Amino acid sequence: MKTYDILTIGGGPAGITIAKILGRQKKVGVIRPEDHSMVYCAMPYVLEDLIPIEKTLKRDELITDSGADLIRATVTDVSFEKNTITLNDGSICKYEHLIIATGATPMIPPISGTDLKGVYTFKTENDLKLIMSAIKEKRIKQAVVVGAGAIGIELAQALNSVVEECHLVEMAGSVLPNLIDEDVSRDVQDEMENLGISLHLKNKVTHIEGRDRVDRIILSQGADISFGDDEGLVVFATGMKANTDLFEDTELRLGNHGIVINNKMETNIDDVYAVGDCVQFESGITHEITLGKLATNAVPMARILAHNILGDDRTYEGYYNGAATKVGSLFIGGTGLTEEAAKNRFNVVVGYSELTTTFPIMPGAKHIKMKLIADKKTLRVIGGQIVSGSTVTDKIDIITLAIQNGLTTWNLTNFSYSAQPYQSFFPASNPIVACAERIIAKLKVEMANLKPDECVVSEFTN
Numbered sequence: 213m214k215t216y217d218i219l220t221i222g223g224g225p226a227g228i229t230i231a232k233i234l235g236r237q238k239k240v241g242v243i244r245p246e247d248h249s250m251v252y253c254a255m256p257y258v259l260e261d262l263i264p265i266e267k268t269l270k271r272d273e274l275i276t277d278s279g280a281d282l283i284r285a286t287v288t289d290v291s292f293e294k295n296t297i298t299l300n301d302g303s304i305c306k307y308e309h310l311i312i313a314t315g316a317t318p319m320i321p322p323i324s325g326t327d328l329k330g331v332y333t334f335k336t337e338n339d340l341k342l343i344m345s346a347i348k349e350k351r352i353k354q355a356v357v358v359g360a361g362a363i364g365i366e367l368a369q370a371l372n373s374v375v376e377e378c379h380l381v382e383m384a385g386s387v388l389p390n391l392i393d394e395d396v397s398r399d400v401q402d403e404m405e406n407l408g409i410s411l412h413l414k415n416k417v418t419h420i421e422g423r424d425r426v427d428r429i430i431l432s433q434g435a436d437i438s439f440g441d442d443e444g445l446v447v448f449a450t451g452m453k454a455n456t457d458l459f460e461d462t463e464l465r466l467g468n469h470g471i472v473i474n475n476k477m478e479t480n481i482d483d484v485y486a487v488g489d490c491v492q493f494e495s496g497i498t499h500e501i502t503l504g505k506l507a508t509n510a511v512p513m514a515r516i517l518a519h520n521i522l523g524d525d526r527t528y529e530g531y532y533n534g535a536a537t538k539v540g541s542l543f544i545g546g547t548g549l550t551e552e553a554a555k556n557r558f559n560v561v562v563g564y565s566e567l568t569t570t571f572p573i574m575p576g577a578k579h580i581k582m583k584l585i586a587d588k589k590t591l592r593v594i595g596g597q598i599v600s601g602s603t604v605t606d607k608i609d610i611i612t613l614a615i616q617n618g619l620t621t622w623n624l625t626n627f628s629y630s631a632q633p634y635q636s637f638f639p640a641s642n643p644i645v646a647c648a649e650r651i652i653a654k655l656k657v658e659m660a661n662l663k664p665d666e667c668v669v670s671e672f673t674n
């Protein structure tokens with residue numbers, strides 16, 4: 213029986229991070245069934261034929277170069293009493309510390325017809341290959357993507373470029389509902405329609421019809437999408453469910469969204485930890501359990517845990533969910549709470565700005581629109597959204613840093629920024645500062661109309 217200091221179930225971004233940090237100092241084993249770990253984020257661009265699939269397959273050396281063992285297998289059983297795991301070939305490994313990093317699997321809503329041929333999900337190398345070969349061999353003419361989150365809209369664009377007709381169905385009233393508000397989404401929706409994608413907002417797929425293959429997709433508002441004599445495909449991008457089946461009848465504590473952990477990634481069982489998409493965790497803003505199945509959450513969790521195993525005393529603050537996507541020529545990003553989500557818990561105030569991404573006199577200047585969301589009572593920044601003709605992640609990350617550190621709108625009016633003709637607007641303004649100033653100006657107007665004891669903005673004197 214092989215014995216490890218650290219045994220990690222799962223070789224995705226979380227498992228790889230564990231191996232990279234601990235592999236040289238501990239005896240580490242990483243268990244992964246797939247031939248390759250993948251750059252999942254790039255899968256839509258393979259489908260779109262922008263990059264070959266080989267470029268998205270991660271090298272095993274990311275794990276083995278650190279000295280860690282890569283064990284190609286599936287864990288079929290865990291004994292927390294004996295500190296052992298059983299693999300699908302029957303062999304058993306013993307561990308001192310067990311790290312669960314089993315990720316998440318796409319969810320399909322419980323409706324009839326999802327077992328028909330032509331219905332897919334989009335997470336693994338296998339999912340990608342199945343969709344690619346269906347398009348190639350069956351000459352698919354129409355594609356339907358269900359769910360307009362970042363994965364759904366990237367997938368819809370990719371399919372739109374390789375089939376004749378592409379539909380995107382979303383139950384919310386706008387695209388990217390967890391990332392940006394409806395007002396910010398309008399440009400994105402226009403861009404999608406310009407690309408030729410048919411949007412079906414405020415619609416659920418109620419069921420799917422067909423004899424053997426999918427033939428008709430029925431929507432809640434009464435419309436249907438029919439494939440007629442041609443073959444079509446339907447891909448569900450309706451969210452992810454933590455991979456916890458292995459632990460269903462064990463003493464490991466599970467919540468509705470995954471394995472329950474504390475801010476040191478410890479589970480309820482000694483020497484058993486969990487990180488990444490397989491856990492449930494709280495928002496760093498509201499401290500309530502929230503969605504956050506992102507690689508940019510999985511990796512920091514794994515990094516904190518690995519350093520703690522080496523003796524640090526780090527804690528994970530929670531999800532802020534800074535994320536970005538791209539539609540046509542638009543780059544879109546969001547962080548923290550949307551105004552819609554924040555309204556349930558805060559008295560919200562928002563500010564907008566519109567500038568150019570470079571000095572407007574420079575060639576190639578693009579438009580940037582920003583929305584900043586703050587709590588009216590404390591003026592604490594709680595969210596931000598951007599739609600721009602140029603990359604947005606740098607600015608989204610600045611807003612996340614402000615949220616993480618409890619900065620207020622006043623703090624952002626004092627934000628000290630840089631400017632250069634090719635890289636920013638004139639020194640006269642900055643989109644983050646402009647949003648913060650708009651919020652302050654709005655509140656000044658509101659306050660002028662209030663009696664002093666009606667003023668909720670306790671910190672409004674700078």
Ligand SMILES: Cc1cc2nc3c(=O)[nH]c(=O)nc-3n(C[C@H](O)[C@H](O)[C@H](O)COP(=O)(O)OP(=O)(O)OC[C@H]3O[C@@H](n4cnc5c(N)ncnc54)[C@H](O)[C@@H]3O)c2cc1C
Nearest residue numbers: 222223224225226253286287314315488489505506507508
């Ligand atoms: C199309 C797409 C685009 C995305 N884009 C982005 C993006 O732009 N930005 C971003 O931050 N995130 C993005 N994500 C999300 C990101 O990929 C995940 O959050 C991330 O992969 C989670 O990492 P993980 O290591 O926790 O889990 P995973 O990457 O899911 O890895 C889990 C591993 O555990 C293994 N495993 C499960 N059960 C067992 C078992 N019983 N035995 C052995 N091994 C097991 C799995 O096979 C897998 O190797 C995207 C995801 C998809 C699908």
